[in-house]
Amino acid sequence: MTAAVSQHDPKASAATAGNREQDTAAPLMEIRHLHKRFSLSGDFLEQLKFKSGKLIREQEYVHAINGIDLDIRRGEALCVVGESGCGKSTVARTVMGLLAPSQGEIRYEGQRIDNLSTKELLPYRRRMQMIFQNPYASLNPRMTIQQTLEEPIRLHHPDWSKERVRDQVRDVMDSVGIDSDWGPRFGHEFSGGQRQRIAIARALAVDPEFIVADEPISALDVSIQAQVLNLMMEAQQQRNLTYLFITHDLAVVEHFGTRVAVMYLGMVCELAPTGTLFAKPRHPYTQALLSAIPRLEDDRPQHIRLQGEVPTPVNLPSGCVFHGRCPHANERCRKEVPTLIDVEDGARVACHGVEEGRL
Amino acid sequence: MSDTIVPGRWARFRDSYLLYSFKRDLIAQVSLVIFALLIFAAVFAPWLAPANPYDLAQIDILASELPPFWIDGADPAYLMGTDAQGRDLLSTILYGARVSLIIGFGAVLMQAVIGVSFGLMAGYLGGRVDAFLMRLADIQLSFSTLMVAIIVGALVKAIFGGATFSEYAVPLLVLIIGLAEWPQYARTVRASVLAERSKEYVDAARVMGLKSRRIMFRHILPNTLSPIFVISTVQVANAIISEAALSFLGLGMPETHPSLGSLIKSGFDYIQSGSWWITLIPGAVLVILVLVINLLGDWLRDVLNPRLYKG
Amino acid sequence: MALLEVNNLDVRFALRGGDVRALRDVCFTLDRGERLGIVGESGAGKSVAAFSLLNLIAKPGYIAGGSIIFDGKELSGMKDRGLRRVRGNRISMIFQDPMMTLNPVLSIGEQMVESLKAHRRISTREARAIALHKLNQVQIPSPETRLDQYPHELSGGMRQRVIIAIALLLDPDIIIADEPTTALDVTIQAEIMDLLLELCDKHNVGLVLITHDLGVVSQVTQRMLVMYAGRVIEQGPTREIINGPQHPYTQGLINALPQMATPGSRLNQIPGSMPSLSNLPSGCAFHPRCGFVNDANGAPRKACLDKVPGFVDSGNCRVACHMVAELVNQQQRDSREEVL
Numbered sequence A: 001m002t003a004a005v006s007q008h009d010p011k012a013s014a015a016t017a018g019n020r021e022q023d024t025a026a027p028l029m030e031i032r033h034l035h036k037r038f039s040l041s042g043d044f045l046e047q048l049k050f051k052s053g054k055l056i057r058e059q060e061y062v063h064a065i066n067g068i069d070l071d072i073r074r075g076e077a078l079c080v081v082g083e084s085g086c087g088k089s090t091v092a093r094t095v096m097g098l099l100a101p102s103q104g105e106i107r108y109e110g111q112r113i114d115n116l117s118t119k120e121l122l123p124y125r126r127r128m129q130m131i132f133q134n135p136y137a138s139l140n141p142r143m144t145i146q147q148t149l150e151e152p153i154r155l156h157h158p159d160w161s162k163e164r165v166r167d168q169v170r171d172v173m174d175s176v177g178i179d180s181d182w183g184p185r186f187g188h189e190f191s192g193g194q195r196q197r198i199a200i201a202r203a204l205a206v207d208p209e210f211i212v213a214d215e216p217i218s219a220l221d222v223s224i225q226a227q228v229l230n231l232m233m234e235a236q237q238q239r240n241l242t243y244l245f246i247t248h249d250l251a252v253v254e255h256f257g258t259r260v261a262v263m264y265l266g267m268v269c270e271l272a273p274t275g276t277l278f279a280k281p282r283h284p285y286t287q288a289l290l291s292a293i294p295r296l297e298d299d300r301p302q303h304i305r306l307q308g309e310v311p312t313p314v315n316l317p318s319g320c321v322f323h324g325r326c327p328h329a330n331e332r333c334r335k336e337v338p339t340l341i342d343v344e345d346g347a348r349v350a351c352h353g354v355e356e357g358r359l
Numbered sequence B: 001m002s003d004t005i006v007p008g009r010w011a012r013f014r015d016s017y018l019l020y021s022f023k024r025d026l027i028a029q030v031s032l033v034i035f036a037l038l039i040f041a042a043v044f045a046p047w048l049a050p051a052n053p054y055d056l057a058q059i060d061i062l063a064s065e066l067p068p069f070w071i072d073g074a075d076p077a078y079l080m081g082t083d084a085q086g087r088d089l090l091s092t093i094l095y096g097a098r099v100s101l102i103i104g105f106g107a108v109l110m111q112a113v114i115g116v117s118f119g120l121m122a123g124y125l126g127g128r129v130d131a132f133l134m135r136l137a138d139i140q141l142s143f144s145t146l147m148v149a150i151i152v153g154a155l156v157k158a159i160f161g162g163a164t165f166s167e168y169a170v171p172l173l174v175l176i177i178g179l180a181e182w183p184q185y186a187r188t189v190r191a192s193v194l195a196e197r198s199k200e201y202v203d204a205a206r207v208m209g210l211k212s213r214r215i216m217f218r219h220i221l222p223n224t225l226s227p228i229f230v231i232s233t234v235q236v237a238n239a240i241i242s243e244a245a246l247s248f249l250g251l252g253m254p255e256t257h258p259s260l261g262s263l264i265k266s267g268f269d270y271i272q273s274g275s276w277w278i279t280l281i282p283g284a285v286l287v288i289l290v291l292v293i294n295l296l297g298d299w300l301r302d303v304l305n306p307r308l309y310k311g
Numbered sequence C: 001m002a003l004l005e006v007n008n009l010d011v012r013f014a015l016r017g018g019d020v021r022a023l024r025d026v027c028f029t030l031d032r033g034e035r036l037g038i039v040g041e042s043g044a045g046k047s048v049a050a051f052s053l054l055n056l057i058a059k060p061g062y063i064a065g066g067s068i069i070f071d072g073k074e075l076s077g078m079k080d081r082g083l084r085r086v087r088g089n090r091i092s093m094i095f096q097d098p099m100m101t102l103n104p105v106l107s108i109g110e111q112m113v114e115s116l117k118a119h120r121r122i123s124t125r126e127a128r129a130i131a132l133h134k135l136n137q138v139q140i141p142s143p144e145t146r147l148d149q150y151p152h153e154l155s156g157g158m159r160q161r162v163i164i165a166i167a168l169l170l171d172p173d174i175i176i177a178d179e180p181t182t183a184l185d186v187t188i189q190a191e192i193m194d195l196l197l198e199l200c201d202k203h204n205v206g207l208v209l210i211t212h213d214l215g216v217v218s219q220v221t222q223r224m225l226v227m228y229a230g231r232v233i234e235q236g237p238t239r240e241i242i243n244g245p246q247h248p249y250t251q252g253l254i255n256a257l258p259q260m261a262t263p264g265s266r267l268n269q270i271p272g273s274m275p276s277l278s279n280l281p282s283g284c285a286f287h288p289r290c291g292f293v294n295d296a297n298g299a300p301r302k303a304c305l306d307k308v309p310g311f312v313d314s315g316n317c318r319v320a321c322h323m324v325a326e327l328v329n330q331q332q333r334d335s336r337e338e339v340l
C-alpha cells in the first residue's frame, strides 16, 4: 500500500518517494505533486496593463490541476471521474506528455519522463498509448485505415520488413474485431463505434503496456458503448494492460474500474477501490455525485442537492475547494486545504469533516 | 455489416460531391471549358499561332495597324489584325497569354511554397516562431507589389543593367509577385492549421512519437489543402492582374516579349488613332481569363466549404 | 380525447440518392399533463419526430403523410401563421444546445419580453414582471440581475434554467425537450430534471422528453417510445418497458447497460450498429442484429427477413416484432382453448 501523501506539502511527497522501497510492487506510473495552469493573458504585450499610474505585467491563469498525487499500479484500471472542467483531460494529457506540467513530476517505472525530449521519449511512446474521446476527430481524414495502423509500427520498428508490418496490422485488426478488408478505406466511411475500434487498434498496434483513455465511450450510443467497453476489457486481459480510464459516467466506472479517483476543481477528493467507493462514499462531493446518477430503479430517489455552481478555476476558493457547495463546511474548511488521509478499506479522502469524524 | 467492396480512386471521384455539384453548375462548366481552351491555346501557342511574334524576320512593318477581320480593310491573313509594329495580333495574344499564365502560375507556386511553409510553422509551432513569422508577414504586406517591383527592378537594373532585366523578366516577375504576396497564403494556412492542430488526430500523432516535421507535412498539410486550393485560384487571378499592371506601368515584360499586360500598354497609345483593337482585344482576353479563374474559385469555395454540405 | 395525437407520421428527406425515410408509421398520443419519453440511438429519428410535431423540419425534409392533431386541430398541413400561434405559445420546445434558443446579442430580459409580446398584447412592464416571475420559478439565484445579463455570462446549468423559464413563459400545454440535459454534468442534470418535473406537475404541462439515457427516462416519464431506424418499435408505460421489455432491441438496449452486468464481467452487447436509413435491411430493420430471428426450429423466421413487422398490442404495450406477434397469437389461442 502506498504511504499517505499530502496533496499540498511537497515534503510529504518526497517522503513517499523515500518509502517506495517498502511497497510490494512499485507502481507503473507515479504522478507527484502535479500542477498545471494555463495562461489566459496572451503574449507579453497583452499582459502589460496600466494600474494606478504604473505599467505592470499582469497574468491570469486557469488552475486546471492543483497538486495531484496518484500512483497507477500495474494491471489495474484506474478510473478518474468528475464533472466537466475539473481537469480530467488535463491529467491525461500531461501524463501522456502532450502538455508540460507547470510543477511536479511524472514517473514511469521510476524514471522521470516529464522533462524528456521528443527523442528521449520515443521508447516510452511505444509502451504508453492513448485513446481519445471523439472518434470523428481522432482519425486523420486523409489517411486510409491501413496507413493509420502502419504508421506507429513503422516508426517504432523501423527494421521490420513490409510483410511483418502488414502481419502485425492484420493481427491487431483481428484482435479488435475489424475486417481486414477495411484497410484501403478512409475513417469517414465508418460509424462512431467502428472508428473507435480503429482508434483502439492504432493504440494497440505497437503492443503498449499502459493506455490512457480519455472518455473513450462518451461519444457513442449505449449499445455501442457496451461493445467498446467489452473490447477494452478483453484487450486488458489478453495483453495485461494497465489503464488510466477517464470518464464522467459512474455506471461505467462501477463496472470497469479497479480503483476510482474522484476529482473536483483540479484536485483528487477521494481515491478508493471501486467497491468501497460505491458502497461507502466518504467525501461529501462523492456522495452527491453518486446520488445524482439516474438509475433504472422504480422510484425517483432523493438526491443530495448541492448549492450553487462549480467555481471557475481562475480564482480558486480558499481552503477546501468544495466549501462553497458543501453542506458540512465549517470555519476550518474555508481556511485550510484538506489533504488526502487514509481511512478504512483502502480509501483515501481529502476532507476535514471526515478527518474530524464529523462525517 | 457493411459491404466490403473498396471503391477505387476513379469510383470515389465519380461518386464525389465535387463532380456531382460540378454537373449541376452551368457557370462552373462554362468557366472550366473557357479556361481549358485558354490554357490549351497558350500552351500550344507555337503550333497554333499563324506567326511567331518573337521572330523579327516574320514581321512586316508595312502591315501595321491592320484591323480585325470583321472590319473593312482587314487582311484575311491577320485574323485579329496587327499591332503597331506589324505583328499578327492573334499570335501575339496567344504568346502573351502564355507569358501571363507562366508568370501567374510561377508566382503562385512561389507564394505557396513560402506561404505554406511559414503558415504551417507559425500555426503548428506557435509561440515565438508564430509571432516572428506573422510580424514578417505584416511587414511584407505593408509593401505593395508595386513597391517590391520598383525596388527589385531598380536593384537589378542598377547592378546588371537594363538588358539583363529584359532578358530575365519572367523569372524576375515571378520572384517579385511571389515575394510580395506570400502572406496571403501564410495567413490562410496558419488559420486552418490552428483549427486542425486542436483535433485529436494530431494529438494521436504526437502520442505516437512522430516528429514535428512529419506531423506538419504528413498529417496537417493534407487537411488544409481545401482552403489552399480555393485561395490559389484567387491568387493566380491576382498574380496575372499584378503582372499586367506592372507591365502596363513599364515595370514588367518588355514589348519585344509581350505579356497580355504589355500588349495592352503597347496599344494604348494608338486608341486615339482609331486602332482600338490592339488594346481592347488583349484586354478582353485578360478579363475573360481572370473572370473564369475567379468563377471557378467561387465554385470550388462553395463545394469545399464543409459547412455547406455533409458528405 | 388526447391532447396530442400523432397518426402514421411519415417524414422524408429529399436527398440526391432519392428520398430517405427518416420517420415511418409513427403513432402516439399525449394526454394533458402526461410525461412521455422518446429513446433510441443517435440517428433513430428522435429529433426529427420532435421537430416535425411543430412542422419545424428544415428544407430537404418534408412531412410526406400522416396527421398531427393537437387539441382537435390538424397541424401537419397548417399554414405558417396558424402554426406560429401554436409554436412557443401552446407547445414550446427546449433544445439540446442552449444557444439554439438564446440569441447571444440580446439580454435574457429582452428575449423573454420579446417572445411574450409576440404572442400577447401586453406592455413591456407587464412582460418584464412575468419574465421575472418565471425566472423565480426556475430558482435562478438573483433573478433581477439575470434579466440584464447576456447568455454567455451564465453557466451551462443556469442557461438551461433560463431556457426552461422561456419555455414556460406563455404557459404552454406541452413542452418538447430534446436532450435538455445531455450537455450538463450529472449533478446539474439531476437538478434540472427535478425542476422540469416539478414545474410540469404543478402547471399540468405535458412533457415530451427526448433522451438516450434510459435512467432519466425511467425516472421522469410515465410512458415511453423506443425508436429504431425511424420507427417506434415499442411503446407503453415506462415501468413496464423498463422491467419487462418485449422487443428484442429494447431488451438489448437495457441489458447492455453496465449496471445490468456484474462488475468486471462482459457486458451484454448488441452486435453491429444501426443501419443507415438510406440502406435499410429488408423485413425487420433490426434483423441483422437480432438474437431472436431464428424461430423454435433454429431457422431464421421468414417474416423477419421479408416483412416489415406490424404493430401488435401485448399487454399495455404496443410492439413491432414478428416474434412478439407469434407469442401473442399463441397466448390468445391458448386462452381460447382454455375457454372451450
Ligand SMILES: Nc1ncnc2c1ncn2[C@@H]1O[C@H](COP(=O)(O)OP(=O)(O)OP(=O)(O)O)[C@@H](O)[C@H]1O
Pocket: C013, C015, C020, C022, C040, C041, C042, C043, C044, C045, C046, C047, C048, C049, C058, C060, C061, C212, C277
Ligand atoms: N437535414 C437533413 N438531411 C438529411 N437527413 C437528415 C437531416 N436531418 C436529419 N436527417 C436524418 O434523419 C435521421 C434521424 O435524425 P435525428 O436527428 O432525428 O436523430 P436523433 O434520434 O435525434 O439522434 P441524436 O441522438 O443523435 O440526436 C438520421 O438518419 C439523420 O441522418
Ligand SMILES: Nc1ncnc2c1ncn2[C@@H]1O[C@H](COP(=O)(O)OP(=O)(O)O)[C@@H](O)[C@H]1O
Pocket: A038, A039, A062, A063, A064, A082, A083, A084, A085, A086, A087, A088, A089, A090, A091, A313
Ligand atoms: N489549452 C487550454 N488553455 C486554457 N485553459 C484550458 C486548456 N485546456 C484546459 N483548460 C481548462 O482547464 C480546466 C480543466 O480542463 P479539462 O482537463 O479539459 O477538464 P475535463 O477533461 O475534466 O472536462 C478547464 O477549466 C479548462 O477550461
Ligand code: SF4
Pocket: A283, A284, A285, A320, A321, A322, A323, A324, A326, A327, A328, A329, A330, A333, A338, A350, A351, A352, A353, A354
Ligand atoms: S473539507 Fe469541509 S468543505 Fe470540504 S468537503 Fe470536507 S466538510 Fe466539506
Ligand code: SF4
Pocket: C247, C248, C249, C284, C285, C286, C287, C290, C291, C292, C293, C301, C304, C309, C320, C321, C322, C323, C324
Ligand atoms: S421482427 Fe424478427 S428480427 Fe425483428 S426484432 Fe422481432 S424477432 Fe427480431
Ligand SMILES: [Mg+2]
Pocket: A088, A089, A215
Ligand atoms: Mg475532457
Ligand SMILES: [Mg+2]
Pocket: C046, C047, C048, C178
Ligand atoms: Mg437528436
